[in-house]
Amino acid sequence: MKDWQKTLSQTVNQVPPSGIRRFFDVAAKMEDVITLGIGEPDFVTPWHIRESCVYGLEKGYTSYSSNKGMLPLRQEISNLYKREYKIEYDPETEIIVTVGVSEAVDLAMRAVLDPGDEVLIPEPCYVSYKSCVILAGGTAVPVPTGIDNEFRVTAADLEKYVTPKTKVLLIGYPNNPTGTVLTKTEMEGLAAFAKKHDLIVMSDEIYGDLTYGGLEHICFSTLPDMKDRTIVFNGFSKAYAMTGWRLGYALANPVFIEAMNKIHQYTMLCAPITAQLAGIEALQNGEVNMKKMVQEYDRRRHLIYEGFCRMGLETFEPKGAFYIFPKISSTGLSSEEFVEQLLQREHVAVIPGNAFGASGEGFIRCSYATSIDKIAAALKRIENFLQHI
């Protein structure tokens, strides 16, 4: 029989398989599993947003939209950035609406990378970054970070990995999986580094609205001299609980947006119009609900952080997103062993830290996008697990 595996493209074969697949298969079959392993809000999209989509369907909004997305939506996005971050993006030329941030990352990589171009990616990080770089023909260069600096990447870390081939710095703060947020000074350090080496910065800010403890999210492109060289990614999934709608966007200079649009128009054509209608409603009237959800995440964040501290696991207080990243290497288990045994013995699902890069080894990612009762129950089970290890 023919080995079809060998017929696949070498590029695809380079992409590593998912680090959570085998745990998922076990967890999905368990009935009483409590999961802290989900990277999406437990809230359903607020009703007024869903209702606006239904209304749009009734009115016959079932067609394509312009490639870059409906102009009223791009206008709302532009207004949002003017309002929140005091930065101007022209809705006609500097904004593209995509099928989630995932597509935006893919478009941006394909738009700027040639074979051999290197992309610096601080790790641990979201699982798709590396694969998007590989699929675009580039070379992903992971830059490890550690708990001693709460997984913040610094210019000094990056200097060790930069080469003449480095073209892009891809960052994602607030961070999935660590919950790390950078301060303005730290971001300025990265900006100076990008300028010094003439890099394009891609900043995934999908968790920007989920920043806690009185901190305010800083949009990377608002730093001096950064707007022109930065591609900002954002979307509706996390802040507005709209993951399944698949709606994101990118903000950048007109040259980048036009190049991304070239790929987008031939591969995706446009984001679903139903989701775009919902996106307009979310930006026009969704802030109150969004703030409520953020407040609720914040309470859960306190609860789960306190829980892990009490158990004696080394952990730092996450300041953004909805993840906490405790260190479990003191148990003598690897991340994957820990996750497997916790799942088998206590039926609690978490994600092994190494799924997000080698420097995540020795940690687990726990999502607190789940109800208080479930968080409390999961913490109890984890505590029990640690006592009998």
Place this chain on the structure above:
Amino acid sequence: MKELLELLEHDARRSIKELAAMLNKSEYEIEEAMKRLEQDKIIMNYNTLIDWEKAGEHTVTSVIEVNVAPQREVGFDAIAERIYRFDEVKSVYLMSGSFDLLVIIEGQSLNKVADFVARRLSTIEGVTSTRSHFMLKAYKKDGTIMDDKENDRRLVMTP
């Protein structure tokens, strides 16, 4: 303070320990705050929302629009008090619009509720007219959807 009240309004059974962790305060602070709120009658009561239909207890609820002739000095208050002192009366509100008091009554049967309206409510001095509506089905009560079919459809693990 507002946050504590919001949490309790949503679920009064949260433990002090949990509330303290969620609000990033000490357990002592939460305990003291709750004591004070109870003393000041800002927290009036800790109720439980029950679906009596599901529990097999069938009751009849009637919403009654009441018109009254307001009295000198006390306005509507004296009549309202005469009405709300009855155990059958669950809620009483003073309203703007085409009637004055909105009275919600719960009874074991249609007869009992009708009897209460005819013999007790309508006969109160100052009550000029009543109009009763019987409730057929509760869809949502005090912010809670009675039979919510939206459950967690997320995959068990996602990056």
